[in-house]
Amino acid sequence: MDLISKEKTYEIIEICLLAGKIMLKNGAETYRVEDTMTRIATAYGAEYSDSFVTPTGIIFSVEGTEPTKTKLIRIIERTTNLEKVVKVNDISRKISAGGLTIAQAYYLLNEIENEPKTYSDFMQVMAAAIASGCFLIMFQGVWGDFLPAVAAGGIGFLCSVYFHRLVPIKFFAEFLAAFLIGLIAFAAVRFGVGAEVDKIIIGSVMPLVPGLLITNAVRDLMAGHLVSGISKGAEAFLTAFAIGSGIAVLFVLL
Template identity: 45%
Template structure:
């Protein structure tokens, strides 16, 4: 019995952790963990989630109370894993999987590597920056400059972040590099509008998911999570602004 309880609680928390570390909203994590635990017959289920922690409290039919607390130190954006975790939770609640089968599938999803190679993500970031330049009413030469600055800036961001694991420093440094690259490109004639090129090039660093999830959590009444996520987004925006402003102040 103790083994069953340990396995089912680990499974419930594991799915929640997978969702949280890959960009799911707080309400989605709490609801999924609740439904999975409920499907295994637990009573008086309480789930509390903040951006880096999940707490689960359940009661068995015999009246025994169990608690679990898992810390989620890293967060990324991988909506593919979020989708697969949701599908796994639906299969569990529908009774289509045993605990052993569900844990095996969870392990497979957790260990999955990204579909896209690093160079593909860098290329996508560069192209994205270029088309943002057009969206901001830049010229075709601005698009070329934004592709170069945005692509190289995104590469620097990923490499620095992997080395330091300090997102604020990585974003500040990358935005500073992007600013200098744009100044250099405009100086040599690759670009007409410096402000549009800088704006387009830093768009790959803008915390769009964090802002969206933070507002969504606030609307759902999850004020601690919402404010925490928005504070993280504000730090990112500040890092980008400081980096670009530093270049413009020197120029």
């Protein structure tokens, strides 16, 4: 095995971890993160590298100097921004093709990490509101419930974002958001604005459902990443449980 310098080894580790962190934080699957990191390391001359990725951390090592260099980073916050994942994949392809130096790639990855959110909170709330009304119709609800579902879905999503900023525990934010959605749905039917409380609730909670998380959990399990697949599945289950609990508590109280 050709040895590479200590300085270049550290540079390779840093750029691989940065690429992996961006992808993992923004909704990429575990196996995709590991594959991207390995390809980048190989392109820069580190033929033998190992990575271990979980939803909360990345361990990456490169065999190029003695002793083998290893580094760990923690992933605290996770969101969904597949545009950043696509951009990192594009940079990875350019690196594999020999089109970017380590310094150039590191600069571009830093730009991606520091990019502001693609959509503002207002746009996300509006999208959640419209999606809630569309889900209501898809689940064979009546058009008279469209506006109540739009209001409940938008307000519920807004409260989920706001509560999560106040208390950084997703379970409580999603529980309170679901409770509020149910309360709005019951109020709409009670005052004659809505007709079917169940359809309004079902349509309005759909923007809170962790669809991408469930998909990634299944794909990771199929790819053999059992730890990541099970942990993502557990996180999706907790989200579903929080939504269900919020609605159930409201039914009990009312």
